[in-house]
Amino acid sequence: MTFALENLTVLDLTQVMAGPYCCQLLGDLGADVIKVEPVGRGDATRQATGHRLPHGESAAFLAVNRNKRGIALDLKSEAGRETFYRLVDEADVVVESFRPGVAARLGVDYPTLRERNERIVYASISGFGQTGPYSQRAGYDLIAQAMSGIMSVTGDAGGPPTKSGVPVADLSAGLFCAVGILSACLSRAATGRGQAVDTSLYDAALALSIWETSELWATGRAPGRLGSAHRVNAPYEALPTRDGHLTIGANNERLWQRLCAVLERPELPADERFATNTDRVRHRVELAGELARTLRTRDTEEWAELLLEAGVPVGPIRDYAQSCADPHTLAREMVLELEHPTEGTVRSLGVPVKLSGTPAGVRRVAPGLGEHTDELLRATGRSDEEIRALRAEGAVE
Numbered sequence: 001m002t003f004a005l006e007n008l009t010v011l012d013l014t015q016v017m018a019g020p021y022c023c024q025l026l027g028d029l030g031a032d033v034i035k036v037e038p039v040g041r042g043d044a045t046r047q048a049t050g051h052r053l054p055h056g057e058s059a060a061f062l063a064v065n066r067n068k069r070g071i072a073l074d075l076k077s078e079a080g081r082e083t084f085y086r087l088v089d090e091a092d093v094v095v096e097s098f099r100p101g102v103a104a105r106l107g108v109d110y111p112t113l114r115e116r117n118e119r120i121v122y123a124s125i126s127g128f129g130q131t132g133p134y135s136q137r138a139g140y141d142l143i144a145q146a147m148s149g150i151m152s153v154t155g156d157a158g159g160p161p162t163k164s165g166v167p168v169a170d171l172s173a174g175l176f177c178a179v180g181i182l183s184a185c186l187s188r189a190a191t192g193r194g195q196a197v198d199t200s201l202y203d204a205a206l207a208l209s210i211w212e213t214s215e216l217w218a219t220g221r222a223p224g225r226l227g228s229a230h231r232v233n234a235p236y237e238a239l240p241t242r243d244g245h246l247t248i249g250a251n252n253e254r255l256w257q258r259l260c261a262v263l264e265r266p267e268l269p270a271d272e273r274f275a276t277n278t279d280r281v282r283h284r285v286e287l288a289g290e291l292a293r294t295l296r297t298r299d300t301e302e303w304a305e306l307l308l309e310a311g312v313p314v315g316p317i318r319d320y321a322q323s324c325a326d327p328h329t330l331a332r333e334m335v336l337e338l339e340h341p342t343e344g345t346v347r348s349l350g351v352p353v354k355l356s357g358t359p360a361g362v363r364r365v366a367p368g369l370g371e372h373t374d375e376l377l378r379a380t381g382r383s384d385e386e387i388r389a390l391r392a393e394g395a396v397e
């Protein structure tokens with residue numbers, strides 16, 4: 001076996017980011033992912049205004065659709081739907097991220113597909129889930145971050161509500177969905193039956209809010225914004241140096257003592273305001289002021305070197321140009337260079353899970369719209385003549 005999921009066939013009906021990211025992850029781990037897109041336009045991200053590579057490809061589309069083959073089907077036509085059903089007969093997993101109700105209208109909902117293939121694992125990603133008062137609403141990452149509470153705790157105290165810089169609701173919905181799919185596949189190995197997997201951006205965003213909800217339930221008060229600081233540990237935040245900021249995470253007694261030793265501030269651990277972690281959290285602003293007073297005497301790099309030598313977890317704040325060029329990033333294969341047929345060399349993020357026996361890998365760049373339509377139709381038993389007829393009636397592209 002070369003790849004962990006090489007025996008898994010996934011039909012990817014998803015669009016934009018959360019669903020495509022989930023399916024790409026399965027593809028990175030070796031699944032045969034077949035992206036099924038509408039004829040003519042494809043996934044909205046192909047067209048969306050956004051960053052274009054020199055020959056016109058959407059950078060965002062390429063970023064979440066590698067390791068997939070592509071077929072374009074008009075699921076509103078009978079022939080297109082029948083073609084999809086043939087793919088379902090041979091597939092293990094279907095993933096969709098339509099607005100709830102759309103899959104049923106298209107005839108690709110779970111009850112319909114289960115009739116064709118009772119082993120199918122059917123995963124849905126939606127804004128708010130398949131049940132509950134908001135289930136019929138469309139959803140985006142921004143809305144989930146707002147309504148879950150994430151925006152109320154992001155940003156500086158006293159500042160405006162802020163969205164996380166990366167779409168955490170989308171990405172975590174994709175990740176939770178992948179965990180759900182793999183769990184359902186393991187369960188199917190024992191029972192022979194598939195099941196539905198229901199994940200949403202909203203549930204995922206709330207599920208990430210571990211410290212925040214534990215604070216709410218422990219204190220009875222909704223937590224507020226803390227900038228870069230931690231809710232229950234101190235010192236643990238970005239602190240100013242002579243030329244910038246350094247993030248310092250000295251959130252146990254040993255690390256706290258070492259930090260004070262490197263800063264040559266032995267009076268701080270003796271100060272009763274800072275005696276225990278609870279005291280330090282309570283007096284966090286004063287503590288940050290004390291630490292900043294010393295940290296401002298040297299540059300970020302100098303402090304980082306001294307503190308790392310003492311084993312204190314610290315790091316400078318960098319932009320993506322810096323992090324992507326870091327030798328450590330490259331050593332961990334977290335930036336890959338792939339060959340695209342029209343764009344030449346394109347960069348892509350590496351896979352953050354390293355499997356020792358069946359390592360994940362990138363086998364192909366994102367497909368063009370309908371790039372593998374013919375080969376996939378042939379695999380479902382269609383003759384060249386039938387393929388021509390399907391294409392002529394607009395059922396496939």
Ligand SMILES: CC(C)(COP(=O)(O)OP(=O)(O)OC[C@H]1O[C@@H](n2cnc3c(N)ncnc32)[C@H](O)[C@@H]1OP(=O)(O)O)[C@@H](O)C(=O)NCCC(=O)NCCSC(=O)C(=O)O
Nearest residue numbers: 016017037038074075076097098099126127138139140141
């Ligand atoms: C993303 C959306 C808001 C986009 O809304 P819409 O543009 O209205 O798309 P919908 O899903 O409702 O439906 C798309 C329409 O395309 C039709 N459709 C889709 N595929 C096909 C094919 N293959 N053939 C024919 N027709 C098709 C489908 O029937 C619908 O038409 P009709 O049948 O005629 O209605 C919604 O899909 C949604 O809430 N999705 C779930 C959550 C999600 O994944 N959100 C985006 C995460 S990314 C994100 O947040 C971010 O990047 O930021």
